[in-house]
Amino acid sequence: MDESAIADGLSGIGRSSELSGAIDAENRLEPMPATEWQRLIALPAQTPALDRLRSNTVGTLVVIGSTTGSPSFPLQPENSQLPGIATIRSGTSSEDPWGELVDGLARLYVMGATIDWEAYQEGRRARRLPLPTYPFERQRFWVLPSRADATAAAGEVVLKTPVWRPALTVTGERWAGGVWLVLADPDGIGDEIVHHLALRGAQAILVRPGEYFGRPAPDQYTIRVAVAEDYVRVLQQVESEWGMPRGICHLWAAARDGRVPHLADVDTTFASGVESVVALLRAVSTWGRRAGLELWIVTADAIATGKEEGPLHPERAALVSLAQVAAQESRDLLVRVVDATWKDGEASALASCVLQELLRGSPEPTVAAYRAGRLLQRDLLPIQAATVEKPAIEAGRVWWIVGGLGDLGFEVASHLAAAGSCRLVLTGRTRLPPRLAWQEYLANEAPTAIAKAVRRVMQLEAMGAEVLLAPGDVSDLQEMQEAAQLINDRYGGVYGVIHAAGVAGQAKPVQKLDSAALSSVLRGKARGGLVLDTVSRDLKPTHFIFFSSLSALYGGLGFGDYAAANAFLDVLAHLRRSQGLPALAINWAGWRDRGLETQAVYVTENRPQTLTVDEALAAFDAALPSGMTQVVVEPSTPGFPPLRPTESPPHPSRLLSEATSPALSGLPVPPGELGLPAQASPTKQSPGPSGLLATIRKALASLLSAPEEELDADAPLVDFGMDSRIGLQFLQALEEQFAVELPLTLLADHPSLAAVARYLHLRLSPSPGV
Secondary structure, three states, X not given: OOHHHHHHHHOOOOOEOOOOOOXXXXXXXXXXXXXXXXXXXXXXXXXXXXXXXXXXXXXXXXXXXXXXXXXXXXXXXXXXXXXXEEEEOOHHHOOOHHHHHHHHHXXXXXXXXXXXXXXXXXXXXXXXXXXXXXXXXXXXXXXXXXXXXXXXXXXXXXXXXXXXXXXXXXXXXXXXXXXXXXXXXXXXHHHHHHHXXXXXXXXXXXXXXXXXOEEEEOOEEEEOOOOHHHHHHXXXXXXXXXXXXXXXXXXXXXXXXXXXXXXXXXXXXXXXXXXXXXXXXXXXXXXXXXXXXXXXXXXXXXXXXXXXXXXXXXXXXXXXXXXXXXXXXXXXXXXXXXXXXXXXXOHHHHHHHHHHHHHHOOOOOOEEEEEOOEEEEEEEXXXXXXXXXXXXXXXXXXXXXXXXXXXXXXXXXXXXXXXXXXXXXXXXXXXOOOHHHHHHXXXXXXXXXXXXXXXXXXXXXXXXXXXXXXXXXXXXXXXXXXXXXXXXXXXXXXXXXXXXXXXXOOOOOHHHOOHHHHHHHHHHHHHHHHHHHHHOHHHOOOEEEEEEEOHHHHOOOOOHHHHHHHHHHHHHHHHHXXXXXXXXXXXXXXXXXXXXXXXXXXXXXXXXXXXXXXHHHHHHHHHOOOOOOEEEEEEOOOOOOOOOOOOOOOOOOOOOOOOOOHHHHOOOOOHHHHOOOOOOOOOOOOOOHHHHHHXXXXXXXXXXOOOHXXXXXXXXXXXXXXXXXXXXHHHHHHHHHHOOOOXXXXXXXXXXHHHHHHHHHHHHOOOOXX
């Protein structure tokens, strides 16, 4: 034992007498021989000494040695004024002295003491241990509910509804200094936040929306909200003049707005919300200095907690889900969302909620909702079987199915037709020829979208349904007004409206979303839902059903645009119910079989977690009369309970096509959009599988802090402790290394280093004939 090292390590620490409890007045320990330290450690700590120390002002007391009385006594003394006491017993009283030391350090750390972990690890080699994270690691660590507590099921599906409950919060305030960009709202929340940050020593730069880039004052900017180049200029100038920004607070979706959302405003609100955040993330990626940066997105009245008094804003709900996906995709950028309500008070009240989260600085939860000054967390409440009864689908009912010629819409239409003779109004962008020409299309051996649609209409009519075609684009107000007028003239109203239209997402990270394609995804589902809400009111439907997705709750890598569009529908349903109108949003898992494959949100053991069509239709029957505004439908896979909405899903094993087929919608989908390798650039030369393997092994070893020789090329990546976050970091490192865009599903489809090397070799090799 090195005596000088002992003296140096213990100098400056107050040493108390083991008998009297008196603290050394010099507050410094003189060097002592190792034998003396061993003697003191072996002595028991006396109760009078502990009692005297309680009256002293001591931050944390460490008792080295054995104790008299109960071992729990020094840890939790009665009436003690000390924050806590950690005991490190002597080697003679413990079979595991090193374990006792580690346990004592852990107790000190929990009590708030600062531990020099680098010194603790010095001389020892630390290794990364793989911990259970997601089901695709092929090991199950779930605590399964008993059958008696199981949720209501229709077949093998699970039916729940989201609820928001008060959450336990950890108090405390971190240091919030540094440079902050505040994208300020017009109502004063940003001004309040700037004031409080300044009190804590921070420098805040105000950024406001404008028609052009400008700098009206040294610490103020105006930028175009959806132009990434403007954000890049701000970041570069702030870094040059003020230093590296610590965080960005985005408040443009928190403006006071008591109006009910209207079609005329939806494009503007999407620009200040979803599109601005996409542009901001793209700018941060271009800027290239993401490490340690924080992005706080603040919304107002975007989340339906059931405790709102003012109108909800579905367009802001889209931003919440988009940000949740961005948080899952970001490796070194903290993304958080705080939603509050203007009904809680003025700007100062909203700013207080934001500051509470910002100063707490915790990465969890990703989405924080505040109502009446209290933090709420989302949970899923089971729908009890007693409240669910199979509805009677009476003959002669009129159902308007938008997207009725698509895959999901047709399955629902067939289900309604089979349940009883009914009248179906089918709306979609595919315009069928006159009935006299149908046989000509059917005679054509080449399968076409029109021939497929014709066969579906004929099949429904053969089942006894009366079919009325009302073609049109659901996002076009005039076309939907014409369709509604056609329905009113023919039937005088409808029994139910089903919005099952939409286009697939781009399957790209949020910062790489194309603006035009993003608008297309939002237009089909979000704007389309608002158009149907507008034109259907005179039809007085009894049921109004939005087909949403689990991605609105769980997010998912590459699901940013799709999750945003579906979250809009969820909150639009809650908005309608608050107005006394019928509404039901169903958050579906993917559908499969009968030639149907829709988007799967998460996987178990590399299999898309989806519903069979029969399971989905049984859930539809159960959800319809439930009286709920929002119903979540998940498969009940044996051994795997559904994910909670606070958990992040892993990589999807395959990003499948949306219910609206690209062929039917007329939108070509490039191979790269579906996670398939796009054609390699002829200028790239592959270094060969062996050279690639060495490069990618080195990249992964750097991420895992592991020796390269320990990474077996043929071993599954999950054996190295790979989870979705490390996987995304690895994917981004490979993109930077080889200057090529890779599909998000690469590591799920090629789950070893050797498989990744083979994929990259094919991807980087010149195409034949070039």
